[in-house]
Amino acid sequence: MTAPGAPNPAPGTLYVVATPIGNLDDISARALKVLRDVALIAAEDTRHSARLMQHFGIGTPLAACHEHNERDEGGRFLARLLAGEDVALISDAGTPLISDPGYHLVRQARAAGIAVVPVPGACALIAALSAAGLPSDRFIFEGFLPAKAVARRARLEQVKEEPRTLIFYEAPHRILECLEDMRAVFGGERQALLARELSKTFETLKGLPLAELSAWVAADANQQRGECVVLVAGWQAPEGDAVVSAEALRVLDLLLAEMPLKRAAALAAEITGVRKNLLYQLALARQKDA
Ligand code: SAM
Numbered sequence: 001m002t003a004p005g006a007p008n009p010a011p012g013t014l015y016v017v018a019t020p021i022g023n024l025d026d027i028s029a030r031a032l033k034v035l036r037d038v039a040l041i042a043a044e045d046t047r048h049s050a051r052l053m054q055h056f057g058i059g060t061p062l063a064a065c066h067e068h069n070e071r072d073e074g075g076r077f078l079a080r081l082l083a084g085e086d087v088a089l090i091s092d093a094g095t096p097l098i099s100d101p102g103y104h105l106v107r108q109a110r111a112a113g114i115a116v117v118p119v120p121g122a123c124a125l126i127a128a129l130s131a132a133g134l135p136s137d138r139f140i141f142e143g144f145l146p147a148k149a150v151a152r153r154a155r156l157e158q159v160k161e162e163p164r165t166l167i168f169y170e171a172p173h174r175i176l177e178c179l180e181d182m183r184a185v186f187g188g189e190r191q192a193l194l195a196r197e198l199s200k201t202f203e204t205l206k207g208l209p210l211a212e213l214s215a216w217v218a219a220d221a222n223q224q225r226g227e228c229v230v231l232v233a234g235w236q237a238p239e240g241d242a243v244v245s246a247e248a249l250r251v252l253d254l255l256l257a258e259m260p261l262k263r264a265a266a267l268a269a270e271i272t273g274v275r276k277n278l279l280y281q282l283a284l285a286r287q288k289d290a
Helices: 029-037 047-057 070-082 104-111 124-132 150-160 172-186 210-218 239-258 263-271 276-289
Strands: 012-017 042-043 062-064 087-090 113-117 139-144 167-171 192-197 202-209 228-232
Touching: 012 029, 012 070, 012 104, 029 087, 029 113, 042 047, 042 070, 042 150, 047 062, 047 210, 062 070, 062 172, 070 087, 104 113, 113 202, 124 192, 124 202, 124 228, 172 192, 172 210, 172 228, 192 210, 202 210, 239 263, 239 276, 263 276
Parallel strands: 012 087, 012 113, 042 062, 042 087, 139 167
Antiparallel strands: 167 228, 192 202, 192 228
16 A cells, blocks of 8 residues: 555556467467566456466466456456556457457556557467468458348448458358358359468368358368358459440440440440440440439
């Protein structure tokens, strides 16, 4: 307790520490040092994390900070931080807050003027993206899709024309229906990748168009086990659209005025080199709008 008149201690720091997603060697030297040095570790599941701490010979006390108590119990951790103690926040695996608890505590700590310091490390979505061979300059992370089919499809519809690489987390018992819904909404030709059991014994990264990926998973029950990340290539405007919008559209319009739709589309395709089917679809749309 601070003596009357004595200055209050400076607040402690909240360290947000990433832990491995499988292979324990993936923990960083800095993470181990922080976990050893802090006064308290706020953990998603204390029993789960106790095994990790035991493995690394870390004796720091653990206290529960999970999605059901973090909003209400955050005050306990804040009090310790405000009293000058350092606290580390960890989840069961990977980076806290990424589809894991911690958001409320981090928010409360920042609002209270406490320094929040990330200690980076494993994160399943980043590990999967780094090896997927899909465009990685821009991507979006959608977390877990809704468990119910109708809501899941509705969410997929929302991102159907998203041009950035899409990343999803999925539970193994839903992976097949999830891939089937993706095939139905995005189309079977869209390139995708299933990253399963990353950094573990049965690590598998399989990149295929959605129709083939879904069939491959359906045919092998082993691919429906373990933890998985699904990546889907972003939407691409159909080839030739840019040309269609300028030169080819003018040709198509001229021909449409002179002859039946099918013939106009075929002739326009020959003249412009744009795919006949694409011009046919465009011609139909233009006729409807006329
Ligand atoms: N915070 C974690 C992170 O940084 O990736 C994610 C926690 S979230 C509750 C768990 C989900 O992450 C799993 O259902 C799976 O989608 C993904 N995941 C976690 N570990 C994985 C692994 N080793 N291989 C593939 N996916 C994994």
